[in-house]
Amino acid sequence: MVEITDTNLSPEGQEYGEDDFQREVEESKQKALRDVEEMKQTDPALAEAIHSRVHAKRDEIDWELGFTNNFHLRLPGAADRELTQRRKAMAENKSPEYLERLRLKERLYEDIDRQIEILGIGDVVREMVNTWKRQDKSDDVFRKHHEALKNLYIALRKLGYKHYPDLVA
Secondary structure, eight states: OOOOOGGGGGGGGGGHHHHHHHHHHHHHHHHHHHHHHHHHHHHHHOOOOOOHHHHOOOHHHHHHHHHHGGGGGGGTHHHHHHHHHHHTTTTTTTTHHHHHHHHHHHHHHHHHHHHHHHOOOOHHHHHHHHHHTTTTTOHHHHHTTHHHHHHHHHHHHTOOOOOOIIOOO
């Protein structure tokens, strides 16, 4: 479950930009490659399979999409929002902490919606979510619109949201 708290919203997020995003993607890429190298010590066949089938075929867009992981699930109409609405409907006897987490998550969704409007990417977002809902798990639509998704992610980081646990799962 995503844990969003007021303390997660950091003032340094205000300075977050494209260079920071690219740096974090590169750090994520290097960590994944290091993990495969370490895996060679314990399971060389699996390490080679992961490297040849996944890492060796990835281009920069793939690495960016991998870094933003399941960020698209927080978009309007996507699964994370639907789950939050169901949880809210059943939250009658829940603790104040639980209700606060739901409130903070709703605030994240409001910020996402506001940034989508500011960036003028509503049609792109709807296309991505509808494609995913049709069970089309290919990355084609995400690759086509990765710049819009990246710009939305960066805008939210500028607001102070953290990569994890706020924006990715």
